[in-house]
Amino acid sequence: MSGTSNALAIDGRRFQRRLAELAAVGAIEGTEGCARLALTDEDRHGRELVVTWMRDLGLHVSVDGVGNVVGVLGADTVAGAVLTGSHIDTVATGGRFDGNLGVLAGLEVLETVIDRGVDTGRPLAVGFFTNEEGSRFAPDMLGSLVYAGGLQLEDALDIVAIDGAVLGDELARIGFRGAAPVPGPVPHAFVEYHIEQGPVLEREEIDVGAVIGVQGISWTRFAFTGQSNHAGTTPMSYRRDAGYVAMRVAAFVRELVAEVGPPQVGTVGRIELHPNLVNVVAATATITVDVRNTDDDVLRSVEERIARFVADVAGGEGVSVEAETLARFAPVAFDDRVIDLVEVVAKELGNTTMRLPAGAGHDAQMLARVCPAGMIFVPSVHGISHNPAEHTDPADIEAGANVLLHTMLRLAATDFGDHR
């Protein structure tokens, strides 16, 4: 990295001011958090604020058919530009960093480049994608999925929110049903800056993470049906205890995950028994099993072993099972060249760094379908996210934004040859 590049840095205070201004839109009183569910009035006000900032910087702003917004510096299209960005929608009781950080860091990078008159070689761009959280409309990462051609616009517009609203109507209502075509123009590369939303960087005392990809995610709901019986008068040999089967499966998930070892994770976070009474054998039980791995073969074998165990223990108890796949995403591997670049830049700027997978979904995994893509993580205090208490130290925020700045400049100077 040249001396000039090293001296080039974003304005940390300006960045924090924008974070605070955006966080004030839909702020949850008495907390640092935000409630800006996708395509609500709060989301509209947040979008208008960010678009105003884009226009103030002289960016070429376009809005596509599903409400994704991009602002390009030095061109009128994202095609061939180095794109960064994330999302500004939040969960119902969210923090101020998840998504917002990446969008505002992109603005900060572009303002820095403009202020310093840097010749970037290629256009740079920043965008935000519609409904990343999936809290109001399913699926999550909807805007970037449509951008990357994974979902047809007509199908996306028909999606009904948990509150009954239709996505296309809501886009029109808030003035963000744009004319730019989807799938969107293919960028030269995409890099997303995001909080980790997990505890690893903090625990390992690492400043910046180079994200190697997104874990594959498998969510299954198992519904067990046995027979309700009196807990005192029914000998064990007569029981068909749906609750026992469900809880035994939960215990097995942990045993299996321990046997497979990291990075395998597994969680039974939800259970419902009926009638859920101290002295009644449960007639029905439902659990969800969330298992994730960066290796799809391992993940598939974990799914299969859980399914076999479920069949065995339910069969032994005389309990019937229905399994429903709630979500299944294959792992996404980011582009090695982007991962390497993030790591090199982070080190050159004096940060401690490590490679790690993303445990949650991100827009970058959709963009990875169409161009070289990667992500930059900074630590989340106590790993807390999707919570008004979500926090990242200002020094970490600034460090990550400088890694984004120099990664984007290096990406602009990199020839990737043909896109995959």
Added chain:
Amino acid sequence: MSGTSNALAIDGRRFQRRLAELAAVGAIEGTEGCARLALTDEDRHGRELVVTWMRDLGLHVSVDGVGNVVGVLGADTVAGAVLTGSHIDTVATGGRFDGNLGVLAGLEVLETVIDRGVDTGRPLAVGFFTNEEGSRFAPDMLGSLVYAGGLQLEDALDIVAIDGAVLGDELARIGFRGAAPVPGPVPHAFVEYHIEQGPVLEREEIDVGAVIGVQGISWTRFAFTGQSNHAGTTPMSYRRDAGYVAMRVAAFVRELVAEVGPPQVGTVGRIELHPNLVNVVAATATITVDVRNTDDDVLRSVEERIARFVADVAGGEGVSVEAETLARFAPVAFDDRVIDLVEVVAKELGNTTMRLPAGAGHDAQMLARVCPAGMIFVPSVHGISHNPAEHTDPADIEAGANVLLHTMLRLAATDFGDHR
């Protein structure tokens, strides 16, 4: 049994008519079931109907301070009489047999004795005890507990219902705060006729059960506190998963019960996770553990082993535990002479019979504190109880009532010597 005794039998159709008439009070529309929670208007109307029947038979009726009602034939006190009875309160969605069967069978026995002019030697009596179910006031078996001197009247009268009403006020309101003293007069013996409320007699194709006692009951609530974390971003080694600990304990309860063997039973029928979401490691979890055995030493060892396991698995996960005893009753053994008599009489009358423990609590366990006591069970179809679908075949009902009749006559002729 003499030929005369064998010829003596209750009137099955009259008994069924009374069962139907009482079941009409608080009937749950569209079902065979009843809702007569203790000391409600429905309970009042049920009580008034039974008292009317008692008076029609010329019984000496008395109501004590906690609303227990007894009708004595051939004397003005229960002291020295052979007492039978049960309760007429029901759970919120109850059946027509639980409790009611035993009270109306007692009336039927007394009417038969009167009609046939049988010289019983000792007075016979039938009663019903207040709030056996415990659905409105805690504890259950409250009336018989007070009758047997296990709870002071003043304390009982102060008990507040789940709906906020005070027991003493409700007794007065419905006209059943009587003048008869508690603890009540000590009967010569007590025998209670009841449906099994479990599946054993039906499965084993047995007509009449001779109840050997009531299982000891131990209810514990374990509340676990860990830490809420993202199911994707939190490596297993960082987790403090309260939900996992709770469900692992539930699986252990089953393992332990299988190891101990019958008659040990164990149930985790209730669990609550928070936040109970597919992709969030549970911050808190609560389970109830219900374990029962007829042997108090075994039951105590089961409780201790569960407590140790809870401490071990919670400690290993960094999860804190609070344990609360919700209920703990030692097992009750009925009087061998009464058990033998029930068995002998049942066989003499041509029934198949077996000895078995009661899995649930009954008024007889309170009376067992003061006089020789026992119980007669008849089969519950599919073991269903505390449910409008509760059912027992009329032939079984009649057979059990004839066992009650002849057991009471034999008890009247038995000299037990000094009470225990």
